[in-house]
Amino acid sequence: MTANFLMxxxxxxxxxxxxxxxxxxxxxxxxxxFWVDILSQKVRWKRLAxxxxxxxxxxxxxxxxxxxxGATWWAFLVDGVYRFDEGSGDLELFAVFPHSLPPxxxxxxxxxxxxxxxxxxxxxxxxxxxNPEAFxxxxxxxxxxxxxxxxxxxxxxxxxxxxxxRDQSKMFFVDTPTGRxxxxxxxxxxxxxxxxxxxxxxxxxxxxxxLAVDNEGFVWVALWAGGRIQRxxxxxxxxxxxxxxxxxxxxxxxxxxxxxxxxxTTAAIDDDANDAAGxxxxxxxxxxxxxxxxxxx
Numbered sequence: 001m002t003a004n005f006l007m008x009x010x011x012x013x014x015x016x017x018x019x020x021x022x023x024x025x026x027x028x029x030x031x032x033x034f035w036v037d038i039l040s041q042k043v044r045w046k047r048l049a050x051x052x053x054x055x056x057x058x059x060x061x062x063x064x065x066x067x068x069x070g071a072t073w074w075a076f077l078v079d080g081v082y083r084f085d086e087g088s089g090d091l092e093l094f095a096v097f098p099h100s101l102p103p104x105x106x107x108x109x110x111x112x113x114x115x116x117x118x119x120x121x122x123x124x125x126x127x128x129x130x131n132p133e134a135f136x137x138x139x140x141x142x143x144x145x146x147x148x149x150x151x152x153x154x155x156x157x158x159x160x161x162x163x164x165x166r167d168q169s170k171m172f173f174v175d176t177p178t179g180r181x182x183x184x185x186x187x188x189x190x191x192x193x194x195x196x197x198x199x200x201x202x203x204x205x206x207x208x209x210x211l212a213v214d215n216e217g218f219v220w221v222a223l224w225a226g227g228r229i230q231r232x233x234x235x236x237x238x239x240x241x242x243x244x245x246x247x248x249x250x251x252x253x254x255x256x257x258x259x260x261x262x263x264x265t266t267a268a269i270d271d272d273a274n275d276a277a278g279x280x281x282x283x284x285x286x287x288x289x290x291x292x293x294x295x296x297x
Contacts, residue, residue, distance in 0.1 A: 004239065007286075010262075010264055010281035010282060011282055013280045013282040015279055016280070017268055018266070018268065021036070021265035022113075022250045022265055023114060033046055034067075036065050037062075038061050042062070048256055061078050062077055062112075063111060063114065068295040074144075076112035077112060078110075079093075079101055080093055080149075081094050081097075082094065108138040112127055113159050114126050114161060117293040117295055119293055120190070121296025124190070128158045136177070141162075160209050160211075161221060162211075163211050163290070165213060166213070170185060170186065174210075179208065181197075181221055182198060205226050206226015208230075209222040209251060211251070214254065214287040215288050220232075222252055222265075225247055227246060228244060229244070242283050245274075247271045247277065259288040260285050261283070261285070262289075266278055266279060
């Protein structure tokens with residue numbers, strides 16, 4: 001077992017407040033960090049070298065925004081997966097989620113949530129109900145291969161925290177209300193097998209949300225309602241934490257040429273009076289992260 005200790009406090013990376021900041025991703029080609037403000041229907045970015053900022057408006061709540069080839073990006077919106085051309089601003093629908101969109105009494109209204117590119121260029125993307133308390137287990141985890149959406153895991157309430165081990169043989173996954181970080185064996189075809197518990201987070205610390213994996217096998221998980229990033233050792237034990245000045249910590253990603261800077265997103269939801277809530281933060285980590293990938297054509 002590894003002792004849990006305060007590793008330090010995160011500093012401000014970008015002071016634009018997000019209602020629900022999520023999904024930070026590093027784009028080494030442009031030297032920019034991207035993240036989404038789901039409920040404000042925005043994608044935000046900031047360049048590391050010079051601090052230049054920008055943003056894109058989306059037509060609906062955007063759960064994730066992932067890099068493809070060149071200036072092409074993939075936006076995971078309420079109804080489906082779109083290809084976004086940064087140069088023209090055009091969006092093209094490629095795949096539709098098989099969930100209900102118009103308000104129907106007694107039917108869960110759904111949206112996309114977290115998504116991550118696999119080492120083989122496919123995307124694992126999750127969905128969740130807008131009212132998870134009323135519709136538990138209504139979401140799914142999908143594999144998106146650049147054309148089609150294939151369900152790979154059902155009975156998910158709030159799909160979050162997807163990441164791969166350095167050797168690419170294991171995938172980590174969070175269904176937030178379970179309080180767990182789970183682990184699967186995974187192959188190049190995206191098949192998931194042998195689901196087991198990697199770590200259980202006591203609810204007094206918060207609820208697991210997005211995560212990032214480093215090249216020493218540690219998992220860094222954001223804790224919603226916990227005000228921290230919790231670092232987990234390769235055996236799943238608590239191995240240090242980063243303190244944030246706000247409650248709703250949503251996700252994290254390793255960025256920069258050395259992949260040693262951890263970018264941390266937060267939300268202003270249920271913390272509106274706190275000016276630090278919804279801001280995006282950074283922390284200089286003691287280890288480098290596992291590289292991210294681009295969506296294959």
